[in-house]
Amino acid sequence: MLQIVEVRKSYGSLVAVRDVSLEIPSGEVWALCGPNGAGKTTLLKMMAGLIPPDEGSLNWGAYGPRGDVGVFKKSVHYVPQKVALYPNLTVGETLRFFAKLRDADNLQGVLERFALLDLQNRLLRTLSGGQKQRVAVAQAFLGGGEYLLLDEPTVNLDREQADGLKEALRGFADKGGTVIISTHIADDLVSGFVNHRVLMERGSVASVS
Amino acid sequence: MRRRNLLILVEKELIEASRNRLILGFGSVFFLLAAAMSLLGFLSPGATDVQLSRVGVSLLNLAILLVPLIGLVIGSQGFAGEFEDGTMELLLTQPVELRDICLGRVLGQWVAVAAALLAGFGASGLILVLVSADQQLLPFLVNLVISLILAFVFLTLGSVISLKAKNRMMALLGALGVWFLAVILYDATVTQLLMALSGFPIMLVLYGFLALNPADLLRVLAIRLSGVNLLFGPATEAMAALPGFKGPLLSLLTIVLWSFGGYVAMLRGLRHRIFPPARRRVKDAGGKSFQTIPDERSVN
Numbered sequence: 128m129l130q131i132v133e134v135r136k137s138y139g140s141l142v143a144v145r146d147v148s149l150e151i152p153s154g155e156v157w158a159l160c161g162p163n164g165a166g167k168t169t170l171l172k173m174m175a176g177l178i179p180p181d182e183g184s185l186n187w188g189a190y191g192p193r194g195d196v197g198v199f200k201k202s203v204h205y206v207p208q209k210v211a212l213y214p215n216l217t218v219g220e221t222l223r224f225f226a227k228l229r230d231a232d233n234l235q236g237v238l239e240r241f242a243l244l245d246l247q248n249r250l251l252r253t254l255s256g257g258q259k260q261r262v263a264v265a266q267a268f269l270g271g272g273e274y275l276l277l278d279e280p281t282v283n284l285d286r287e288q289a290d291g292l293k294e295a296l297r298g299f300a301d302k303g304g305t306v307i308i309s310t311h312i313a314d315d316l317v318s319g320f321v322n323h324r325v326l327m328e329r330g331s332v333a334s335v336s
Numbered sequence: 337m338r339r340r341n342l343l344i345l346v347e348k349e350l351i352e353a354s355r356n357r358l359i360l361g362f363g364s365v366f367f368l369l370a371a372a373m374s375l376l377g378f379l380s381p382g383a384t385d386v387q388l389s390r391v392g393v394s395l396l397n398l399a400i401l402l403v404p405l406i407g408l409v410i411g412s413q414g415f416a417g418e419f420e421d422g423t424m425e426l427l428l429t430q431p432v433e434l435r436d437i438c439l440g441r442v443l444g445q446w447v448a449v450a451a452a453l454l455a456g457f458g459a460s461g462l463i464l465v466l467v468s469a470d471q472q473l474l475p476f477l478v479n480l481v482i483s484l485i486l487a488f489v490f491l492t493l494g495s496v497i498s499l500k501a502k503n504r505m506m507a508l509l510g511a512l513g514v515w516f517l518a519v520i521l522y523d524a525t526v527t528q529l530l531m532a533l534s535g536f537p538i539m540l541v542l543y544g545f546l547a548l549n550p551a552d553l554l555r556v557l558a559i560r561l562s563g564v565n566l567l568f569g570p571a572t573e574a575m576a577a578l579p580g581f582k583g584p585l586l587s588l589l590t591i592v593l594w595s596f597g598g599y600v601a602m603l604r605g606l607r608h609r610i611f612p613p614a615r616r617r618v619k620d621a622g623g624k625s626f627q628t629i630p631d632e633r634s635v636n
Binding site for chain 2: 175176177179200201203204205207209211212213215216220224225227228229250263266
């Protein structure tokens, strides 16, 4: 269970996230929806431990806030909005790098699931946007994570690839994991797929359905 | 676990460095210049005995010019590029400590630059040994080792610049500025300052200036240790004035301080860039302060 209590984050005079409170149980898929600038990415980054909230707290059950950081980072996997991977590494080298850091033993399965076997020896800088996105998402499936946080994961994917991703995310949740995605294209990704939808507007939670 | 993560990061840096055009270019240029320097020394009119030690000093001069430049430039592009591209964000969500990220980066880049230096010195040494078997290896090796230390120190300084700069371009400008100051301007500036400070105890002032510039310090140390009686600038006089091993020991100690200081500055720079100090802690409902998000603490 992830418990977010009265979390607030400001950048100068701009309040990006305003007193957000949520309780997200394990084994579910949640979507943070809303227009650009609604605070989805900031909230997701706080969940991933990348930026601290100015006020409030995020409690990850056994992991935080005072828990073992190594365990936390092995349990919470994140896919940033901007696809940022090492351009001078091949797909295989990149995924092996992340797999080693997380002691993951499911590299082969991830390569197969995301149809990356044929791209293993290609340098990242030579891939298309969609192919890079698949690698970025694939790294989050390496190791035994319990939480998957994905920021706009389908932006560069075609319909078929997006459906494949949904299937993988659903499978992750069905095994007891928790998936939290952010998207501004609500209907496309969310319909019939997520358990709950959090609509965000100007940094606040407008509704949870 | 910690050593394992460090090795994983070093391996990744090495793979990237092996495809980095800047490092490959530096390696090729250094190799060609080193080989050319040795051959020209042998072929020049009147040359009857090409001394390995003398060529070693020439190579050292080449290294003093190029190694700080390449170290600063490569170092400056690392962190600045990762923050600009966003790869640092992904790396920070992995179970690694900040000190491993810093050390892994510098060590990986250093091994790549060291390979280029070894190729250059190796080519030169091979040519000279083939020409004349009667060579003294020690001064040559001293210069090689000092070039390797020089690379480490300036890669560390380049990384510090990288963490202070807003983007790659600013980092590059900063790196070029530091190189120009340390390698081109420093000796001339010191000479002018010494003339202006004629009333002060001159040797003390010289040691001070020497300690402030690792490029100068290592150059003088190499000349002192290799036993080649060639003096370069006023700083060499200061080292030569110290009896026995006092000067070299003092220099080595200063270089260790430069390296360690650079590493600490890098770690602090990375920590502050990720977690600005004013926002690192929040208070819970009871008013007790705690760290809300994971940072570089234990990962085991």
